[in-house]
Amino acid sequence: MPTLLRRLAIWLGALALAVAAALTGPTAAQAAAPAWPLLSNGSTGANVTTAQYLLRHRGYSLTVDGQYGAGTTSVVKSFQSANGLSADGQIGPQTWGKLVVTLSAGANNDAVRGLQTSLNKYGYGLAVDGDWGPATTNAVNNFKSARGLSGGSVDATTWQYLTGGSGGGTGNYRLIIGKSVLPRSEYDDPHHDYPAIDLPTVTGTTTYAITSGTIGHVGGNCGLGIGITGDDGAYYLYCHLNSRSVAAGSRVSAGQVLGYTGATGNVTGPHLHLEVRVNGANRCPQNMLLAIYDGVTPPAPSALPATGCTY
Ligand SMILES: [Zn+2]
Incomplete structure (x- = not known):
């Protein structure tokens, strides 16, 4: 109170x-589609974890801890500079657009860890092991069909729904x-x-x-x-x-x-x-x-x- x-x-x-x-x-x-979330210094949670996995997938070295601190900010600035973006250290729509990667069944990498982290926001309970096996396929298909999205891959639009939604609720x-x-x-x-x-x-x-x-x-x-x-x-x-x-x-x-x-x-x-x-x-x-x-x-x-x- x-x-x-x-x-x-x-x-x-x-x-x-x-x-x-x-x-x-x-x-x-x-x-x-839901708006891309805006992440910046001080942000926490699953979307930050997902972004950190995607940065690792892009070849950057950083700790994946769901905490958007000075280390993540610095890495994001480097990523932005390397991709022709304004290096403000925040992850908004343009940076998300460069950061996400299209994924399909069978992929095994840090981007899949980000995908699994995002799916778990919606209660799928996947192991975050980076290995897109049958459980991840089921979760992706369920998530996409519930939102009227076609196809079995995870493209930028799917990432936008994954990161832009809040997850909880009923x-x-x-x-x-x-x-x-x-x-x-x-x-x-x-x-x-x-x-x-x-x-x-x-x-x-x-x-x-x-x-x-x-x-x-x-x-x-x-x-x-x-x-x-x-x-x-x-x-x-x-x-x-x-x-x-x-x-x-x-x-x-x-x-x-x-x-x-x-x-x-x-x-x-x-x-x-x-x-x-x-x-x-x-x-x-x-x-x-x-x-x-x-x-x-x-x-x-x-x-x-x-x-x-x-x-
Ligand atoms: Zn009031």
């Missing part, structure tokens, strides 16, 4: 959020930040004044689409905000991002990277604000987020309470 002080700070910052921000009208929906719902970012106890916290939730996240935390839908950009007190008009009929509002990775009017799938949290708009400190609305009225998102965290089927948005999650 947050301290009263933190609640007060968030409340002061978000004071007029309820009157925030017109949603820009969604235009024609278009299917899109059904068509995913956690809005990585499971390791905050403990479960943060997801039952009440919100000031009206149904919503504030998750205390440092600037730059990756945020993901809670479910599939169509993107709108929101501004005003919400800062750099994103609204998802969900395929489930609900509307999901994310506020105070540091940057957005998806265009207004585009389609997203559950777990797709939306952007990175921050402190834009009416805030006093960085956090991620989430609202769930059904027919324009706010519902309490806590039970939905807790279910997703636990990996069980979440309640329908219309079954979420409209009171009882405020202070």
Whole structure:
């Protein structure tokens, strides 16, 4: 549970959020691969491990530890310089595009270790041994068919889905930040004044689409905000991002990277604000987020309470 002080700070910052921000009208929906994740000094997790394996596959010497520190930054700069890229030491779309390799069954190398690491984000439980045998084939085929991707090889588009998705969750719902970012106890916290939730996240935390839908950009007190008009009929509002990775009017799938949290708009400190609305009225998102965290089927948005999650 947050301290009263933190609640007060968030409340002061978000004071007029309820009157925030017109949603820009969604235009024609278009299917899109998830955005490549942006990795930089301080990033951690499976995507970092995958990138480190891919760098090793490219002939660079570095420790594979899932920690993006000075060593990885230095190697990335060398890789970028050698590939005609701006050497900023970050792995964004252009660097990913040069880093990934097309893989097929039978491959045995560090890039396969990266592939196995990425697949394990989605619960496949593969041994990370670099050997593309039958278990890896099954996982690749399952992962691709679930996303409408054809063919049995792992190409750049497949890598984009693998690294751009969050992994966890259940059904068509995913956690809005990585499971390791905050403990479960943060997801039952009440919100000031009206149904919503504030998750205390440092600037730059990756945020993901809670479910599939169509993107709108929101501004005003919400800062750099994103609204998802969900395929489930609900509307999901994310506020105070540091940057957005998806265009207004585009389609997203559950777990797709939306952007990175921050402190834009009416805030006093960085956090991620989430609202769930059904027919324009706010519902309490806590039970939905807790279910997703636990990996069980979440309640329908219309079954979420409209009171009882405020202070
Ligand atoms: Zn809030």
